[in-house]
Amino acid sequence: MSSLRVCVIGTGSISDLHFQSYVNNPDVILHGVYDFSKERAEEKARKYGVNRVFGSLEEVYNDPEIDAVSICTWNNTHAEISIGALKGGKHVLVEKPLSMNVAEALEVEEAVRKYKKTLQVGFVRRFATNTKVLKAFIDNGKLGEIYYAKASCLRRLGNPGGWFADKERSGGGPLIDLGVHIIDICWYLMGRPKVKSISANTYHTLGNRGNIENLSFYKTADYEKGKNTVEDMANALITFENGASLMVDVSFTLHAKKDEIQVKLFGSKGGAELEPELLLISEENNTILNIQPQIDHLTFDFANAFQNEIDSFVTSCLTGTNPIAPVEDGVEIMKILAGIYEASNKRGVVNF
Numbered sequence: 001m002s003s004l005r006v007c008v009i010g011t012g013s014i015s016d017l018h019f020q021s022y023v024n025n026p027d028v029i030l031h032g033v034y035d036f037s038k039e040r041a042e043e044k045a046r047k048y049g050v051n052r053v054f055g056s057l058e059e060v061y062n063d064p065e066i067d068a069v070s071i072c073t074w075n076n077t078h079a080e081i082s083i084g085a086l087k088g089g090k091h092v093l094v095e096k097p098l099s100m101n102v103a104e105a106l107e108v109e110e111a112v113r114k115y116k117k118t119l120q121v122g123f124v125r126r127f128a129t130n131t132k133v134l135k136a137f138i139d140n141g142k143l144g145e146i147y148y149a150k151a152s153c154l155r156r157l158g159n160p161g162g163w164f165a166d167k168e169r170s171g172g173g174p175l176i177d178l179g180v181h182i183i184d185i186c187w188y189l190m191g192r193p194k195v196k197s198i199s200a201n202t203y204h205t206l207g208n209r210g211n212i213e214n215l216s217f218y219k220t221a222d223y224e225k226g227k228n229t230v231e232d233m234a235n236a237l238i239t240f241e242n243g244a245s246l247m248v249d250v251s252f253t254l255h256a257k258k259d260e261i262q263v264k265l266f267g268s269k270g271g272a273e274l275e276p277e278l279l280l281i282s283e284e285n286n287t288i289l290n291i292q293p294q295i296d297h298l299t300f301d302f303a304n305a306f307q308n309e310i311d312s313f314v315t316s317c318l319t320g321t322n323p324i325a326p327v328e329d330g331v332e333i334m335k336i337l338a339g340i341y342e343a344s345n346k347r348g349v350v351n352f
């Protein structure tokens with residue numbers, strides 16, 4: 001196989017980063033596109049020079065000319081479409097989260113095993129340049145044993161509305177939308193330890209704050225002021241079997257001064273900040289050093305990270321190498337997300 005013939009399923013906001021990255025990859029032919037909004041699919045086909053607009057998911061699954069699909073649909077369709085595409089003999093890049101719950105995630109994992117195709121989960125932060133640089137330092141032992149990590153992704157006003165605010169289609173609010181990324185990136189850099197216990201809280205205190213005026217924020221096309229069934233804030237303490245712990249908090253809205261993102265790791269030999277900017281912390285000659293790597297992307301850069309993610313997926317499909325974000329990791333992260341919601345619901349600790 002010399003080129004990879006790709007079909008993009010779901011042509012909303014994030015699909016642009018998939019399309020553009022495929023266009024930039026010389027080993028890819030953008031063969032098709034499908035969205036149940038035909039108008040949107042046709043518009044993207046025109047914009048990115050895609051050969052064919054499909055009329056249904058079945059047509060996509062059954063087309064032998066498609067080698068791989070990118071799934072950029074609502075969360076409640078990720079598992080079903082992944083399984084359909086794998087069954088049709090396609091490789092799959094599925095946007096995060098892998099699924100709505102652990103049972104679905106395990107079904108996808110089973111399908112990957114059964115149909116022997118590549119499936120990569122859209123944990124795009126793993127592919128960011130600052131992450132790759134930090135991972136190389138961690139793999140070389142610069143941080144020693146990482147025993148604590150702390151991550152925050154706080155929006156003071158930023159519930160996108162539409163399907164994001166509808167638990168039936170999203171599976172939850174900022175935890176499943178934003179938390180999935182920062183939990184994954186800490187877990188990945190900590191060496192993917194097995195989760196032992198979780199305590200957590202979710203809050204439905206401020207709603208979506210559709211009343212706020214004179215301050216703009218991203219809204220989906222079908223935003224409605226009054227509609228919201230997801231949490232507006234979540235926090236959790238996740239403890240792993242090796243004794244390490246991860247503390248995390250996320251919000252769609254909060255009475256905070258400004259938005260912030262922080263990802264910090266603390267080890268026995270050194271520490272690191274991945275966000276808001278890559279920084280290494282170490283000790284030498286009885287002196288504490290804050291070391292700033294000199295690289296192009298000190299912080300997460302969408303275009304750069306998505307290009308790396310898509311290039312890596314294409315290589316895995318064409319060469320059979322294991323994806324950097326495999327289905328097993330999607331399952332583990334789903335266990336953690338589900339554990340956080342469960343711990344919050346029962347107002348106690350969830351043990352694994």
Ligand SMILES: NC(=O)c1ccc[n+]([C@@H]2O[C@H](COP(=O)([O-])OP(=O)(O)OC[C@H]3O[C@@H](n4cnc5c(N)ncnc54)[C@H](O)[C@@H]3O)[C@@H](O)[C@H]2O)c1
Binds near residue numbers: 013035097124220
């Ligand atoms: N990796 C990231 O940083 C990142 C960022 C944003 C969104 N996402 C993920 O990408 C996915 C899409 O998010 P978005 O912001 O593009 O949403 P969006 O609402 O802008 O677009 C979703 C599109 O999918 C289509 N769709 C939904 N279900 C479908 C189905 N069963 N068949 C065909 N089309 C279907 C909708 O018509 C819509 O055009 C979500 O899972 C989200 O979590 C990831």
